Amino acid sequence: xxxxxxxxxxxxxxxxxxxxxxxxxxxxxxxxxxxxxxxxxxxxxxxxxxxxxxxxxxxxxxxxxxxxxxxxxxxxxxxxxxxxxxxxxxxxxxxxxxxxxxxxxxxxxxxxxxxxxxxxxxxxxxxxxxxxxxxxxxxxxxxxxxxxxxxxxxxxxxxxxxxxxxx
Numbered sequence: 001x002x003x004x005x006x007x008x009x010x011x012x013x014x015x016x017x018x019x020x021x022x023x024x025x026x027x028x029x030x031x032x033x034x035x036x037x038x039x040x041x042x043x044x045x046x047x048x049x050x051x052x053x054x055x056x057x058x059x060x061x062x063x064x065x066x067x068x069x070x071x072x073x074x075x076x077x078x079x080x081x082x083x084x085x086x087x088x089x090x091x092x093x094x095x096x097x098x099x100x101x102x103x104x105x106x107x108x109x110x111x112x113x114x115x116x117x118x119x120x121x122x123x124x125x126x127x128x129x130x131x132x133x134x135x136x137x138x139x140x141x142x143x144x145x146x147x148x149x150x151x152x153x154x155x156x157x158x159x160x161x162x163x164x165x166x167x
Contacts, residue, residue: 024156028156028159032152040060043140060087
């Protein structure tokens with residue numbers, strides 16, 4: 001006999017978990033914040049150090065506390081439905097440092113791709129050399145991702161055990 005599962009979504013799952021074990025989501029939120037701060041400190045420790053401003057800007061926090069665009073890994077800012085969502089926040093240059101840049105020459109005018117319907121030629125004042133990638137964000141996250149999942153799972157299970165009256 002085959003098992004049947006009904007996909008309900010994250011909000012329905014969170015609602016049911018709140019009904020069964022109200023402390024589970026609270027413990028998970030605390031653990032998510034601790035993981036975000038831990039990830040931010042590890043990333044800042046391996047970030048490039050020229051002036052130290054970039055490394056100092058790397059912080060872990062709840063997304064609801066940050067409405068700006070400094071979230072690492074996200075494109076345009078979209079509000080999240082998860083009230084306990086956390087993230088690592090940094091200055092916008094993290095993309096250039098993580099992935100590097102390509103060298104460009106500024107000898108001749110070229111088409112500006114920002115304009116969709118008309119052709120606009122731009123000429124830069126000077127070219128710039130390529131910068132090599134300095135992988136410090138995703139390498140650190142991949143190293144701690146499995147441990148982070150275990151920590152969140154343990155926090156949820158602690159809340160469920162408390163609700164069931166076990167120790």
